[in-house]
Amino acid sequence: MNLDDIKDILNLVREHELAEFEYERDGLKLRIKKAGQEVVYAAPPVMAAAPVAPPSAVPAAAAASPTAIEPTGVDLAVIKAPLVGTFYSSAEPGARAFANVGDVVKKDQVLCIIEAMKLMNEIKSDCDGEVSAVYVKNGQAVQFGERLFAIKLS
Amino acid sequence: MTAFSTLPQDLQRALDGARERLGSFAELRYADTIGSTNDAATELALAGAPEGTSVLADQQTAGRGRRGRTWSSPPGAGLYLSVILRGENLASTPGLVTLGAGVAAADAVLAATGLPVRLKWPNDLVMGDAWKKLGGILCEAQGRDALVLGIGINVMSSAHPPDVAARATAIETELGRAIDRPSLVVECLSALRALAGALRSPDPSALLQRWRDRAADGWRGAVVRWQDDNIEVSGVARDVDDDGALIVERDGRRERVIAGEVLWQRRP
Numbered sequence: 400m401n402l403d404d405i406k407d408i409l410n411l412v413r414e415h416e417l418a419e420f421e422y423e424r425d426g427l428k429l430r431i432k433k434a435g436q437e438v439v440y441a442a443p444p445v446m447a448a449a450p451v452a453p454p455s456a457v458p459a460a461a462a463a464s465p466t467a468i469e470p471t472g473v474d475l476a477v478i479k480a481p482l483v484g485t486f487y488s489s490a491e492p493g494a495r496a497f498a499n500v501g502d503v504v505k506k507d508q509v510l511c512i513i514e515a516m517k518l519m520n521e522i523k524s525d526c527d528g529e530v531s532a533v534y535v536k537n538g539q540a541v542q543f544g545e546r547l548f549a550i551k552l553s
Numbered sequence: 554m555t556a557f558s559t560l561p562q563d564l565q566r567a568l569d570g571a572r573e574r575l576g577s578f579a580e581l582r583y584a585d586t587i588g589s590t591n592d593a594a595t596e597l598a599l600a601g602a603p604e605g606t607s608v609l610a611d612q613q614t615a616g617r618g619r620r621g622r623t624w625s626s627p628p629g630a631g632l633y634l635s636v637i638l639r640g641e642n643l644a645s646t647p648g649l650v651t652l653g654a655g656v657a658a659a660d661a662v663l664a665a666t667g668l669p670v671r672l673k674w675p676n677d678l679v680m681g682d683a684w685k686k687l688g689g690i691l692c693e694a695q696g697r698d699a700l701v702l703g704i705g706i707n708v709m710s711s712a713h714p715p716d717v718a719a720r721a722t723a724i725e726t727e728l729g730r731a732i733d734r735p736s737l738v739v740e741c742l743s744a745l746r747a748l749a750g751a752l753r754s755p756d757p758s759a760l761l762q763r764w765r766d767r768a769a770d771g772w773r774g775a776v777v778r779w780q781d782d783n784i785e786v787s788g789v790a791r792d793v794d795d796d797g798a799l800i801v802e803r804d805g806r807r808e809r810v811i812a813g814e815v816l817w818q819r820r821p
Contacts (some may be wrong), residue, residue, distance in 0.1 A: 430766060481644075482643075482644065482645060482647070483811065484647070484811060485780075485811075485812060485813065487620070488579070490621055491620050491622075492621070492716020494621065512812040514812075515647040515648075515811050515813075516647045516648045516651050516652070516675050516797055516798065516812075516813065517619060517647075517651045517675045517676060517690070517691075517692060517813045517814070518644065518647035518650055518651050518692045518693075518700075518812050519619075519692065519693045519813075520644055520693075520694040521692065521693070521694070521695075537781055537783075538780060538782070538783040538785070540781065540782050541785065551716060
């Protein structure tokens, strides 16, 4: 990525009135955030190739393409996969899911487990709020940066 | 918080004698009976305990395996040890951590008892042509910079339930004699310290070569089955790659497997 690419991204962010934009690839991380704006989190477009859940359960602010973001008046945090692996919604088969849509969760509460090569990673919420979407199914393979949950901030 | 007791005398002596070799990995907490050593080590990790801090128990009442499975841990029958590793990026190299943990456990068993234990991907300890399970490892990431590595090794045959006797074994069953347990504990801690060093080295590929050297005979070419997006698929095991993933040939193509568990179907 060169300076022109960054300028293009900045123009796109302006054009689509995005509050925040995040891009990560090959060790490069770019984060753009508009000052004084209500923060709406969205999935980075490079990750949009990953399969996503049907839109029925997905609030508009968290739709797959950043161009689809509409101001909703609510703050949403999207929890993304910090590593590649298998998504587990519960501690063990048959147990209740850590987080279902409608559940009120606290910061640092476990939302799911991602397993890679027998290393178990508990993924925790980084905010207090209500789970408004679960994008992946138990046992599903997830990619780095893939959306897992949307949390409506409280 | 878990209540710990003083170390048994023979273990204390063995630790004292190896203090220099173990460094921070001599920081061992002990309990006769505990729920789960991994849970106790996690408590310590979350409270800020440094790398090398470990928990050993004679018995676990809620010993855990992968995905909520029970790890049979009757009193006096096995080694139940969990240790804390620290580092910013440990969880981003899961294969190196888990395969490396297997190598460390196998090194320790060999050094303390002479038993040439082998590894089944990713990190089960197995013995003989039948690949009978001698031990297992449960790695759990805790936050951004801590890992808890739990090792369970069957020392006596009473460690495993009788109904898995056809698939499980124990160190003393294999050797036909009693072993010096404190030295097994010390060798585990020493090997885990070496693992922590290897994970920090700029080129950890030597770790994977050591895994290949210790892999159970017949693993290359064996048929494996695993869950891929909730669908069971199968292929033929060929190698492990630089990240520790299992390379499997499936429908004429090479594929990386990073599942937590694969089922090995071997010819008798």
